[in-house]
Amino acid sequence: MEWMGPAMFASLIILLLIGYPVAFTLGGISMLWIAIGQLIGAPGVEWIALESMQFRVFGIIQNQNLLAIPFFTLMGTILDKSGLAEDMLETIGMLFGRTRGGIAYAVILVGAILGAITGVVAASVVSMALISIPIMLKYGYNKRLITGTIAASATLTQVIPPSLVLIVLADALRIGYPEVSVGDMYKGAFIPGFMLTGLYMLYVLALTIWRPADVPALPPEAIKYKGMALFNKTMVSAVPPIALIFVVLGTTFMGIATPTEGGAMGVVGAIILTMWKKTFNMKMLIGAVEGATRITALVCFILLGSNAFNLVFELVGGAEWLEGFFENLPGGVVGFMIVANLACFFLAFFLEFFEISFIVIPLLAPVAYSLGIDAVWFGVMISVNMQTSFMHPPFGFALFFLRGCAPPEISSNDIYVGAIPYVFLQIIGTAIVASFPILTSTVVFDWAFGTALGWLTSIGIAFGFIAAVVFASRIGDMRMARAGKNIG
């Protein structure tokens, strides 16, 4: 019954699109196909096979990777509900002073940091949009630059550790690669994540030279803090949350803590931080724990449904069908990577990452393993790829969200056109990760953060960047002045 595998997969996509909750649809489909198998007498498709679901439920309860989900979500919801992002954006923006594009850089940086904190894409799109659109409009930024920058930096959430996506991906990949850990995924995604952040900032930098009018500097009266006052403000608003993230990630990377332990300590750290900043209250705490409980339950129930789906899919010969399909692809590893990534890219237009990681990745992982593809590289590629499709016009869901919370003076067209340059940057980023798998290996990570030379290089790059930003801003000022004279 070779047709059953593809037919089951097709029925999944069609039935999911109807809009009944994903977790229940997955369960319903697995029951349906066992019934079909029984009716036509397909060999091995028996009700008794589904009884192993009882062990799978218990497996989910005992899964150490998934245990990290409530902790990282709770840390994120606590920090998010305490209004830390606004404070951070304002402070980092002022740190750039009168430099052109200062707020745009700040949005990208805060997006990356906030992404690291929340790890939940929609939450960061909405909060970034609500906070930064009004400020950027006020100081006269180009509307398309505003929307594109927010869409890109907020979706970056899912690539930068400790994101939920990476936890779930690491768990999904274990079907093919039993030795993959969440820590490896975090290490592997770290450098590509920051590389993308750098690419976005380079784009803003290029704009300060070519189109200085699009990226104005803060007017002098907007800089409320100067000198020591600004330093103090930075120490209070921007440094503690960044330090918390780095402590949580750092202890995980150094092997002192498991991701689960790091996440749990992060929750305690976040509570202490909000208490210290006097933003802690019961209303905030209830909102935060409610959100974390909801996300944990719904993620685990989708996983449960997809477990049932995968079980029946294998029973009706779907796994074999997929394997045969990929074996017959021309180009071996390259062919597989292209098809797998394209599949995830297009599926991400209408499925979300939970569904993709729980349903599609377990199907692809064994094939990737048999081709000898590195698990972390594969996972990071998929995650960067899905990020692109989340901000890709016209279906990218980050764009729908932006539409939902952008003020009326920003047209839908601005949102679509604004995303295009960032999609190109994303393609460049994907191409770099694809051509240099070593970027996702622990070798590069350990060199960059474990050796003196590596640290010097990282700091050097940061300072070089700052110098370039200031220099580009001067060129922009000069070009503006010259243009002004010509008009005058």
Add this chain to the structure above:
Amino acid sequence: MSFFLRISKGIDWFNEWVGVAMYWLCLAMSLIAAYNAMVRWIGGIFKWQLASNTFIELQWYIFGIVFLLGASYVLKRNGHVRIDLLFGRYSPRTQSWVDVIGFFVAFLPFYGFMTYTTFHFAQKSWQTLEISPDPGGLPYYPIKTIIPIAFALLLIQGISELIKRIAHLLGNEDYAPGHFQSSREEL
């Protein structure tokens, strides 16, 4: 209908409270896990044996309880993720129809089956009074009992949702499906 709606209200009230209990458990679980981590580090520095399997097992024990029993609360809040590409454009009546048909075609068979099969799973565990193989480990049969209870609660909440949707289809606009959670919002 009003009789059924009263039942639905009772179910909603009950699962709401289960949900509230779950989110405080979620906080407790985080604190227990943080305690475990601290104790492991401090113990590691001073070469003390402080970490106890009881607390380590307690953290995944509570994780299981939180997500299993939290599911019916999420359903009550209409919070299970949907693909909203089409669903968001349906009229409220069509949305109710999708939920009613989905209940009979997908929800009831799957979770009915899950309740049945995990009930036997728990029964077997009770017969041997199964206990964790690790020293200081917790007994397994209570958590395995939670599994069928959770699926049963989810089924009951499903029935409550069904009653509300049917009431809406029969013309009571108070029961129009509320704000649903799209997968896009949750991510």
